[in-house]
Amino acid sequence: MKRIGLLTSGGDAPGMNAAIRAVVRSAINSGIEVYGVRRGYAGLIEDDVIKMDEMSVSGISARGGTILRTARCLEMLEKEGREKAVATLRKYGIEGLVVIGGDGSFHGAKCLTEEFGILTVGIPGTIDNDLEYTDFTLGFDSAVNTCINAIGNLQDTMLSHERVCVVEVMGRRCGDIALYAGIATGADAVVLPEKPYDIKEIASRIETTRKLGKFVNTVIVAEGCMSGEEFAKKLKEFVPYDIRSTCIGHIQRGGTPTMADRVLGARLGVRAVELLGSGVGNRVIGIRKNEIVDMDIIEAVSMKKTFDTTLYNTLQMITM
Ligand code: ATP
Numbered sequence: 001m002k003r004i005g006l007l008t009s010g011g012d013a014p015g016m017n018a019a020i021r022a023v024v025r026s027a028i029n030s031g032i033e034v035y036g037v038r039r040g041y042a043g044l045i046e047d048d049v050i051k052m053d054e055m056s057v058s059g060i061s062a063r064g065g066t067i068l069r070t071a072r073c074l075e076m077l078e079k080e081g082r083e084k085a086v087a088t089l090r091k092y093g094i095e096g097l098v099v100i101g102g103d104g105s106f107h108g109a110k111c112l113t114e115e116f117g118i119l120t121v122g123i124p125g126t127i128d129n130d131l132e133y134t135d136f137t138l139g140f141d142s143a144v145n146t147c148i149n150a151i152g153n154l155q156d157t158m159l160s161h162e163r164v165c166v167v168e169v170m171g172r173r174c175g176d177i178a179l180y181a182g183i184a185t186g187a188d189a190v191v192l193p194e195k196p197y198d199i200k201e202i203a204s205r206i207e208t209t210r211k212l213g214k215f216v217n218t219v220i221v222a223e224g225c226m227s228g229e230e231f232a233k234k235l236k237e238f239v240p241y242d243i244r245s246t247c248i249g250h251i252q253r254g255g256t257p258t259m260a261d262r263v264l265g266a267r268l269g270v271r272a273v274e275l276l277g278s279g280v281g282n283r284v285i286g287i288r289k290n291e292i293v294d295m296d297i298i299e300a301v302s303m304k305k306t307f308d309t310t311l312y313n314t315l316q317m318i319t320m
Pocket residue numbers: 009010011012041071072073074075076077101102103104105106107108109111125126127128
């Protein structure tokens with residue numbers, strides 16, 4: 001393997017830059033040239049490609065976002081678009097491609113492999129933690145930490161006014177951000193796409209805490225269930241307290257990546273290059289029990305994310 005390509009696709013996630021840096025540096029240290037593709041598959045189709053060197057990734061690990069930028073690209077869903085993408089890879093003599101992104105991005109990589117025989121390796125870069133084959137996705141830890149800092153700020157002011165604080169976090173099909181943030185911030189309830197909720201039960205729990213002398217309540221709602229505003233409106237019918245809803249929104253996507261995401265990005269990036277360097281592709285890389293693992297891309301994208309019932313029970317056991 002003489003040349004590899006690298007792109008980030010789908011939603012950006014803190015830690016993507018650490019992975020980019022690791023791919024570029026470890027490839028160059030192994031005698032492999034690296035071409036960076038800007039704006040994900042859109043840049044591949046439009047030939048937006050740059051040669052990367054050691055210095056092009058200097059000082060980027062501490063920055064959120066992705067220096068290669070990212071995009072969602074409908075053309076990639078069509079065979080014609082994918083043919084253009086492959087033409088760009090052939091133009092530069094790129095033999096293997098590292099795709100940093102989520103589930104959708106992996107589907108794109110899978111198509112390039114199945115239809116054109118391009119060697120691809122996927123790195124799970126998404127804040128959602130919605131991929132079954134890996135314990136954690138790159139960016140999840142940073143996003144949850146951003147949320148818990150924001151929720152801490154909210155709790156200070158909500159306590160002063162004796163309010164109920166409803167916080168909407170990201171997570172369309174997977175409620176992991178809400179669940180982990182809920183445990184970390186001592187939330188009274190979390191509302192997740194994976195679990196039915198009972199608003200009367202949540203209201204009665206809030207009432208119990210007030211009787212015990214608590215003056216602030218926190219309910220975290222994953223966006224996949226409903227908006228925080230909508231939930232606050234429903235809850236208002238059952239509790240007499242002042243309720244305020246806040247949507248953390250895109251703030252949770254950006255910001256300084258945590259140590260965990262920087263180190264994970266480095267480990268995943270190095271393994272991606274090791275695989276491509278030894279002529280192995282059609283794989284995705286992840287982390288299980290703190291070991292970096294790889295798996296067939298087709299198998300990985302067909303796995304359904306299971307809900308962490310043990311962690312959910314932990315939350316139930318520590319709420320009043
Ligand atoms: P996130 O989890 O942050 O949303 P993602 O990678 O799942 O990230 P998507 O928008 O689903 O984000 O996918 C990113 C891009 O991958 C799409 O814009 C498209 O270009 C490509 N893609 C998605 N699904 C497919 C598919 N079935 N076939 C080919 N390409 C796809």
